[in-house]
Amino acid sequence: MAIALEAAEAAGKRGEVPIGAVVVRDGIVLASAGNRTRELFDPTAHAEILALREACATEGSERLPGAHLYVTLEPCAMCAAAIAFARIERLYYGAADPKGGGVDHGGRFFDQPTCHHRPEVYSGFSETRAATLLRQFFEERR
């Protein structure tokens, strides 16, 4: 989660919403990324999506069984579904996102019969640091 927080901080410095994600397997970092939606003009360029795409490209596979994803904020519905498609084994997230989350809020993707792979989900890791990064970012922009 320390690497995810670093990626989140770096994203904030680039003017992006400070969220970071890391894909790890067997203790090895396959990919890490921060949000790049503004830079790339890409509404799908959330940290989780970029990290998953990079890890899959590196592995030469659209699935990452046995891999764990760490992300500083609860994934949205888009990212939750991508995590399931990539067959991520465990999801660790930091702060909860009642306004936009899709794991423990909204459509709760992993609990739906339309979800065909449910990772183990663990939350609350470094949540204060993760939430503070976001709050400060939005306060500074007001």
Added chain:
Amino acid sequence: MAIALEAAEAAGKRGEVPIGAVVVRDGIVLASAGNRTRELFDPTAHAEILALREACATEGSERLPGAHLYVTLEPCAMCAAAIAFARIERLYYGAADPKGGGVDHGGRFFDQPTCHHRPEVYSGFSETRAATLLRQFFEERR
């Protein structure tokens, strides 16, 4: 939808699940794509995501207000959320997808309080052709 069906057919010929999507604004095609998850080793490379990313890159914006998206199958949760993030005005889809859809099945993303933009949704366009393409594809692979 004819262009989306062509993209779906082309995807099937490449060995990808035959689904196609087109982004249109003011009668002009901004982007069209078929599934490329296998070719790109990218679990997020659904037709809708590829078409949205291409259209956004072309327009130099992460939002496409006033644009319409045509897709041959009901979008999944990932694609539904991406459609909302891109501020697509109207979604036209072909066949319903009770097993994996995220618009009128599963978490029904656009009906959630965590969804912050709801496109108008129209379904059933060329649904027989769209569903036949998918059925034939999976029959041939058995």
